Structure formats: C-alpha cells, structure tokens
Amino acid sequence: MSERLRVNPIKCTAHGMCAELLPEFITLDPWGYPIVPGEPVPDDLIGLARKAAAACPTLALLVDKGRRR
Amino acid sequence: MTVVATTRRQAYPARPAARLPRLLAGLVGGRPAGLNQHESSFGPLPLPEAAWSGNEAAGRRAATRLIDVVERSGLTGRGGAGFPTGRKLRSVAAGPGPAVVVANGSEGEPASRKDRLLLSRTPHLVLDGISLAAFAIGATEAYLVVHDDDARLVAGLEAAVQAREVAGIDQVPIQVVGIEGRYVASEQTAIVQHLNGGPGLPTFAPPRTHERGVAGRPTAVNNVETLAHLAMIARYGHTWFREAGTPSAPGTTLVTVSGAIARPGVSEIELGAPIGEVLMQAGGPAERPQAVLVGGYFGTWLPAEEAWRVSMSHPGLRSVGGAMGAGILVVLPESSCGLAETARVVRYLADEGAGQCGPCIFGLPALADALADLAYHGGRGDAVDRIAGLIPLIEGRGACRHPDGATQLAASALAAFSHDARWHDVEGPCYGVRRAPLLPVPGDLESW
Numbered sequence: 001m002s003e004r005l006r007v008n009p010i011k012c013t014a015h016g017m018c019a020e021l022l023p024e025f026i027t028l029d030p031w032g033y034p035i036v037p038g039e040p041v042p043d044d045l046i047g048l049a050r051k052a053a054a055a056c057p058t059l060a061l062l063v064d065k066g067r068r069r
Numbered sequence: 070m071t072v073v074a075t076t077r078r079q080a081y082p083a084r085p086a087a088r089l090p091r092l093l094a095g096l097v098g099g100r101p102a103g104l105n106q107h108e109s110s111f112g113p114l115p116l117p118e119a120a121w122s123g124n125e126a127a128g129r130r131a132a133t134r135l136i137d138v139v140e141r142s143g144l145t146g147r148g149g150a151g152f153p154t155g156r157k158l159r160s161v162a163a164g165p166g167p168a169v170v171v172a173n174g175s176e177g178e179p180a181s182r183k184d185r186l187l188l189s190r191t192p193h194l195v196l197d198g199i200s201l202a203a204f205a206i207g208a209t210e211a212y213l214v215v216h217d218d219d220a221r222l223v224a225g226l227e228a229a230v231q232a233r234e235v236a237g238i239d240q241v242p243i244q245v246v247g248i249e250g251r252y253v254a255s256e257q258t259a260i261v262q263h264l265n266g267g268p269g270l271p272t273f274a275p276p277r278t279h280e281r282g283v284a285g286r287p288t289a290v291n292n293v294e295t296l297a298h299l300a301m302i303a304r305y306g307h308t309w310f311r312e313a314g315t316p317s318a319p320g321t322t323l324v325t326v327s328g329a330i331a332r333p334g335v336s337e338i339e340l341g342a343p344i345g346e347v348l349m350q351a352g353g354p355a356e357r358p359q360a361v362l363v364g365g366y367f368g369t370w371l372p373a374e375e376a377w378r379v380s381m382s383h384p385g386l387r388s389v390g391g392a393m394g395a396g397i398l399v400v401l402p403e404s405s406c407g408l409a410e411t412a413r414v415v416r417y418l419a420d421e422g423a424g425q426c427g428p429c430i431f432g433l434p435a436l437a438d439a440l441a442d443l444a445y446h447g448g449r450g451d452a453v454d455r456i457a458g459l460i461p462l463i464e465g466r467g468a469c470r471h472p473d474g475a476t477q478l479a480a481s482a483l484a485a486f487s488h489d490a491r492w493h494d495v496e497g498p499c500y501g502v503r504r505a506p507l508l509p510v511p512g513d514l515e516s517w
Contacts, residue, residue, distance in 0.1 A: 007466075008273045008468070009273070009425070009426035009427065009428065009429075009466060009467055009468050010272070010273050010425045010426055010468045011273070012426075012427060013427070014427055029427075029428065029432075029462050029466075030431075030435075030462065031427055031428070031430075031431035031432070032427070033427035033428055033431075033466070035462075035466075
C-alpha cells in the first residue's frame, strides 16, 4: 500500500510546518507554500509524513492511501 | 400530462441530409427560434414513450438505451475538457439517489461566443438536451446556468422555459440561474458551490461533482453545446452523428474565430477539419498571419504555418501540445506582438483568480509581471529565464485548472515566439507592442 501526500491548496495558508517536519520530501516555493512530489512517500518517511499531516494548522496536508489521484 | 404528450407526438422532419450545419441549421433570420419554429426544424422533444408511461422499469430501460446511444455516438464535452458524455451520464446515473443535471452556459472565455449564440438563437435545442440528459440520469432537478450580466439572455431563456411549461414538454422543470460573470465562476465546481448557496468559486476535489454535487447528489454538469448535440443524437442516432467528423473525433463542433480574420464569428465545423480550412471558411486571414491562438485563454499559441495543418480535434491538438478548449481560434497578424498579447491576457487571468490558492495568488501576478517585463521593457536578458522558472512553480498547484491555463499560455508563447522572446529579452520591445490590443480582455474599455 503506497501512500501519497496531497495539499488542499484552498486550505493551505503557508504555515510551512510540513516542510519543517519533512524536509526530505517537502520543499517550499518562493511564497512559502509546500511543493509536494506526486510520487509515493518512501517507506522510511511514512511515519513523519503522517505526523506532518496531523501537525498542519489548517489540516491542508492529506495522506492518500493506495489510491491514484 | 399523458394526453398532452400524445397530442404533441408528430412526425419528425426527415433527418438532415447535409453534414453541415447541424446545430446551426435551426438559425433562421436574426431572431431567436421560438418553440414552433424549433419543432418545425427538428421535430418535438424525442423523449421515449416509456418516459411518460409511469412504468418505472420500462423508463429505466429506455434511459439506459439513451445513454448507450450517446456513448456509441462518441460525443465528448464541448466546454473544454472533452470528457466522453456517455460515460459521464452513465456514472452519474449509477450514483446513489436522484441525480441533478446542470447545463453550463456561463461562457467564461472572453474570446468565445458559441454558447451565447446557441442560447440566444436556438434555446430550445439546448433545453431539449437538458430534458433528455435529465431523463437519462433520472434527475429530479435541472438547472441552466448563465452569466447574470446579460439580462436579455436570461429573460429570453426564462420565456423559452415558460413556453415549454405551458406546452407540457419537460418532465423535470428547468430552472434558469444567473451567476456572476467572472472567469472562474464558469468552472464546474464553482457552479455547484453557487447552486448550493455558497460563493461561485472553485472547490477542492474530492468529492467529485459526479459523485456529490448539487445538494450532495450525483450531478452531471454539461456544457450547453454538448447538450444541443445530445438533443440531435437522441433524434437521429449515433450512426448519423458519426457521419461527420473522424472516427476518433466524431460529429461537428462550434468554433469562434476572431482576430485578423475576414469574417469573425461562430461557425460549425466537422471535428478534425484542418485549422487552415476552418480559417478559410471564415473568409481567410485579413492580414498576413503570424500565429494562431487555439483553445482560448487557457490555450496554445501555434505558429501560423504549423497551425494551418493541425486538425481541429482533441487528438489533433494534443499531438502538437495544444488543446481544443472551447473551440476558439484567434488569428494573430504579423504586425502584432504575441508576447504583449500574452502578457495582457495573463495579467487578466491573474486578476481573475478566485484568490483561494497561494500558488495562484502569488504565482500568477509574478508570471504576469515577468511577461510584461519581457514584452514592454526587456533588454536585460533575464525575463525569459524568470518566466520559464515560474511556470513549474504554478502549474498543477491550484484547486482548479485556472493557474494551469495561464502557464500553458505563457509556455506556448515562449515556444511559438521564441525568436521574438530572445529579441525582446536582449534588445528590447519590438514595434508590434505599439499596435492596438487584439485579444479582448473584459475591463479594457473601463481602463482607457
């Protein structure tokens, strides 16, 4: 079961928490909004990815389980 | 009701022999076609008898047969995305509970006129399509959404709906709804949110509209031209529909041609016709052409000599990295500057954003600034790189496709006008920037 991250761009207000918690996978654009790769989160980062999603102040970071977009 | 329906049943006019025009065959004189005139051109609404019989199982079978015919016809959405209509209807029909049908007539593209033409001149063909789609998916609510700034259009449509009510034509009452005339309000999730009492702004999917749309019910949002085609297919069948167009892009489609063209306006073409042929049908270029904007403000610039041979169809345009959009063609003359035109349109798109997603709120104005620098100032040698660097930071990062449309246009401008772009970047603007703007941008007049 692969997990992918997705951002709800309407909810996201560029707190940048996700990139702070998961810099290996998430980077920020020049305006502070997260750039999330479309490929599955590597296995060793899944725990951190879930934490980042839970820590997002606007709940804009979503973990999609095994489903294609 | 049954009595009314039986008395209305009459012989159909013979199916049209000519391949063209189809939808526009109903245009007579300069006036809107009333109900009588519509029925003498196309015959009455072809709702299957089972629809009125009260026999639910027979009704459902007839509805499935109608969807089969639409699927076999190969009809695709004429609003821009080109999704197969039969497949959309089938998935909405399969959804839980009573469905909702929405006809999208809120033509957001400033360079498109075709939906307005259909709605103002042959409204009953669109209304027939709404009624048939409602029957096919078992809808209990039907909406026709148009921009509220055109009061005459709204009034005309309301009168047409009323004439049908008096004649007892539609099973599901059709409600005409006006929405704000802004670009993003035409997007289907924006329309659904508006019908649900919210702002007319795009929403984040899922839930997808065909699963949970208006009032949380399965909702089919179709462009009004698509529905007009559906009304024709229900009358004359899928084999007839496929007599025009190509096997992979069957049927006819409406295009709006503008810019440096002898006879600008809306015409009906067979899908797959080469763009050059479409432009010659519109009287040919009024000046030596430089490029053609295909698909509208979310579209693609193609150098004129390349565009001439490309076939006007989804597969044809995809093969050159373009998209059909809503069938818009704008001819750019040699004397205009494609970069200046692009800069103006991207500025307009930046201003028209819903203001909901960061990459669009910050990215589009930055892209518009960089394009304006290249078009009107230039001479520093860094604008092309700035534009190329911004595109991937914007693309695919909004809730709707609005930002992607702007980046597609910008990227295609850098490719189609690559020589120009280098010149502007290093030497400064060309003479073309002084020419009066070609692409219409709402609000231009106010700012002068």
